Amino acid sequence: MVRVDIDVNGRGYRWPREPVVVICVDGCEPDYITQAIVAGVAPFLAALTEGGTCLTADCVVPSFTNPNNLSIVTGVPPSVHGICGNYFWDRETGAEVMMNDPKYLRTGTILAAFAAEGAKVAVVTAKDKLRGLLGHKLGGVCFSAEKADRVHRATHGIDDAVERVGMAVPDVYSAELSEFVFAAGVKLLARDRLDLMYLSTTDYVQHKAAPGTPQANAFYAMMDRYLGELDAMGAVIVLTADHGMNAKTDAFGRPSIVYLQDRLDGWYGERMARVILPITDPYVVHHGALGSFATAYLPAKHLPDAARRLAELPGVEAVLGREEACERFELPPDRVGDLVILGERLTVLGSSVAKHDLSGLAVPLRSHGGVSEQRVPLIANRRTSDLTANRRWRNFDAFDLALNYLP
Ligand SMILES: [Zn+2]
Numbered sequence: 001m002v003r004v005d006i007d008v009n010g011r012g013y014r015w016p017r018e019p020v021v022v023i024c025v026d027g028c029e030p031d032y033i034t035q036a037i038v039a040g041v042a043p044f045l046a047a048l049t050e051g052g053t054c055l056t057a058d059c060v061v062p063s064f065t066n067p068n069n070l071s072i073v074t075g076v077p078p079s080v081h082g083i084c085g086n087y088f089w090d091r092e093t094g095a096e097v098m099m100n101d102p103k104y105l106r107t108g109t110i111l112a113a114f115a116a117e118g119a120k121v122a123v124v125t126a127k128d129k130l131r132g133l134l135g136h137k138l139g140g141v142c143f144s145a146e147k148a149d150r151v152h153r154a155t156h157g158i159d160d161a162v163e164r165v166g167m168a169v170p171d172v173y174s175a176e177l178s179e180f181v182f183a184a185g186v187k188l189l190a191r192d193r194l195d196l197m198y199l200s201t202t203d204y205v206q207h208k209a210a211p212g213t214p215q216a217n218a219f220y221a222m223m224d225r226y227l228g229e230l231d232a233m234g235a236v237i238v239l240t241a242d243h244g245m246n247a248k249t250d251a252f253g254r255p256s257i258v259y260l261q262d263r264l265d266g267w268y269g270e271r272m273a274r275v276i277l278p279i280t281d282p283y284v285v286h287h288g289a290l291g292s293f294a295t296a297y298l299p300a301k302h303l304p305d306a307a308r309r310l311a312e313l314p315g316v317e318a319v320l321g322r323e324e325a326c327e328r329f330e331l332p333p334d335r336v337g338d339l340v341i342l343g344e345r346l347t348v349l350g351s352s353v354a355k356h357d358l359s360g361l362a363v364p365l366r367s368h369g370g371v372s373e374q375r376v377p378l379i380a381n382r383r384t385s386d387l388t389a390n391r392r393w394r395n396f397d398a399f400d401l402a403l404n405y406l407p
Contacts, residue, residue, distance in 0.1 A: 008113040009076045013403045016119070016195045019235045020402045021185065024072055024395075025223070026065060026126070026178070027203030027368065028241035030056060030377045035212030036220035044228040045220075048381060053406070057378040057393040061329045061342075062278050062293035063243035063368045066099055069130055069200055071396035072240065073109040077330035082106035083133065084331045085278025089297060091334065096276065100129050102136040106332075110399050111198055115139040119195035122157075124184045126177045126202035129281060134198065141188065145180035146172050164188070175205050175219050182226035189233050197235075206245045207287055207366050227381070237381040238402040240395040244373035245366055248290065248348045253364035258315045260294055260341060261351040267309060273298035275351045276337060279369055288358045290350055291369030292317075292343030295325075295336055303338055310339070315347030317370065345372035382406040 005015040036042040048054065060071045060078060062085060070083040078084040083099055090097050111134070115121040121140035125131055128144035135142030141157035148161040149169050162169060165184045170176035178201035185199045209215035230237055250256055264273035279291035298306055303321075311319040318341075325340035326333045343349045348367050350356050376395050384405045393401075 006113060006117055008110045009074055009080060009107050011075050011400060013110065013114075013399060016236070016403060019189055019194050019197065019233070020399075021189070021197045021199065021230055021235045021237045022072065022398045022402055023237065023239045024069055024198070024200040025239060025241050026201045027206030027243060027245040028377060029206070029211060029244040029246070029373070030375060031211035032206065032216055032220055033377055033379070036217050036224070039212065039217050041217050041221035042224040044224045044231065045379070048379065051381070051383055053380040053383055053387075053401075055378040055387075055393045055401075057240060057376055057395045057397065058374050059241065059243050059376045059395045061371055061374055062291070063370060063373040064279055064291065064293070065203070065242050065281070066130065066133065068242035068395060070105070070133055071394070072242070072398050073111055073134055073198060074107055075110055075396055075399055076107065077396065079326065079330040079332050080107055082332050082335065084335050085276075086129075087276065087278050087280035088335050089274065089276050089337065098129075098281065100132055102132050105133060105136055109134070109136060109138065111140070111196060112136060112138045114196050120192060121196045122188050122192075122194050123198045123200075124181045124188070125200040126181050127172065130200060134200065145170065145177050145184070148180065148184075164191070173204055175215075175222070177202050177204065178219070179222055182223060186226055186229045186233075189230060189235060200242075203245065208363050210247065210366070231381050236402055236406050238398045238406075239377065239379045240398045241376035242395070243368045244376055245368050246345050246372055247364060248292070248343075248346060248367045249364045250346070255290065255358065255361070255365040256315055256347045257290060257350045257356075258313055258343065258347060259350045259353055260296060260310070261355070262353060263310070263313070264296065264298065264306065265352075267306070268298070268302050272302065273306070274337070277349065277351055279367070287365065287367045288356050288361055290348035290356060290365065291367050292345075292348055292372065293369035294341045294343075294349040296339045296341065297337045298339070300338075307339055310341055315344050316349075317342040317344040317372075342370050345370070380406055
């Protein structure tokens with residue numbers, strides 16, 4: 001029986017007795033951890049086979065960064081918190097906009113609720129795009145590795161982040177940007193007795209390197225060292241991911257892309273349809289704004305025909321109407337197009353050939369967004385015998401697991 005101390009978005013959470021650290025490892029397909037353990041470079045994670053908990057959870061579809069990070073820190077799906085992409089078509093203003101602004105957030109976070117009750121809370125994110133959303137109304141520390149040298153006590157709850165971490169601010173496209181997040185977590189916990197901490201990395205490495213490759217194993221070896229340090233300080237750790245990651249190429253390593261806007265323009269005339277790719281964010285170099293989820297707005301008279309023709313395209317896994325998609329994936333209907341298009345595991349969905357700059361793709365494309373990237377790890381450094389059988393765990397159960405189930 002779970003004793004509830006605080007209610008957030010319809011769920012009860014116990015007050016942390018020891019520091020609780022929830023970590024979102026961006027793009028962490030479960031196999032990255034498996035392969036790092038097999039290679040012998042992740043001894044801390046390997047030891048959790050004995051003393052920890054290992055579940056496989058489902059992330060939110062679209063399997064993108066913002067919807068999932070916000071689901072994890074609110075404990076509810078996008079139908080409740082409102083963030084269903086990195087990017088969307090704002091029907092109210094008639095503009096395509098980034099969904100980075102907290103004004104799009106429709107509910108509070110677990111972090112802010114605990115801080116409001118007096119908990120010491122810290123959030124460190126790799127990219128600054130997430131800081132505003134994760135730190136919404138949060139009375140505590142919240143900063144990004146990307147802009148760690150531009151923090152102020154009044155706005156970030158800290159004014160010496162770089163000095164405290166002891167690392168120079170890394171390049172936004174680097175593995176070190178995520179290392180900075182882990183290093184900051186260790187340093188913050190070492191100095192302050194925190195109650196709750198949320199760490200969120202970037203998937204720079206996962207977009208480039210498959211599980212088990214030297215670059216991937218080096219990343220997980222680095223992560224493993226920091227996890228060991230957090231564990232040694234007595235933290236309860238729950239690690240999950242915002243989404244998985246897959247190759248999106250043919251056997252020669254060439255990207256498999258279905259250009260939806262070009263197809264719709266060809267069928268119904270230019271600008272009759274509007275294709276939105278919610279993976280779009282300010283950092284597109286490593287994926288060219290190509291993912292396996294898209295949504296399209298188009299005149300009602302073309303909908304049945306478009307749904308049928310899109311579904312017939314090789315590489316398209318499914319085409320759903322708005323209502324069906326929002327029910328299946330728990331999305332807010334007012335922020336989703338008339339059709340939702342899902343790419344297969346090896347295929348990404350683009351808009352127009354001319355709109356995608358693929359010159360930054362130095363290695364074969366790896367990306368995410370679809371149902372094929374929905375399975376993610378949900379791992380803890382404590383063992384519990386209290387887990388309900390047959391529960392469908394979600395990555396946004398991370399705080400539930402950490403606070404309500406782990407000893
Ligand atoms: Zn991500």
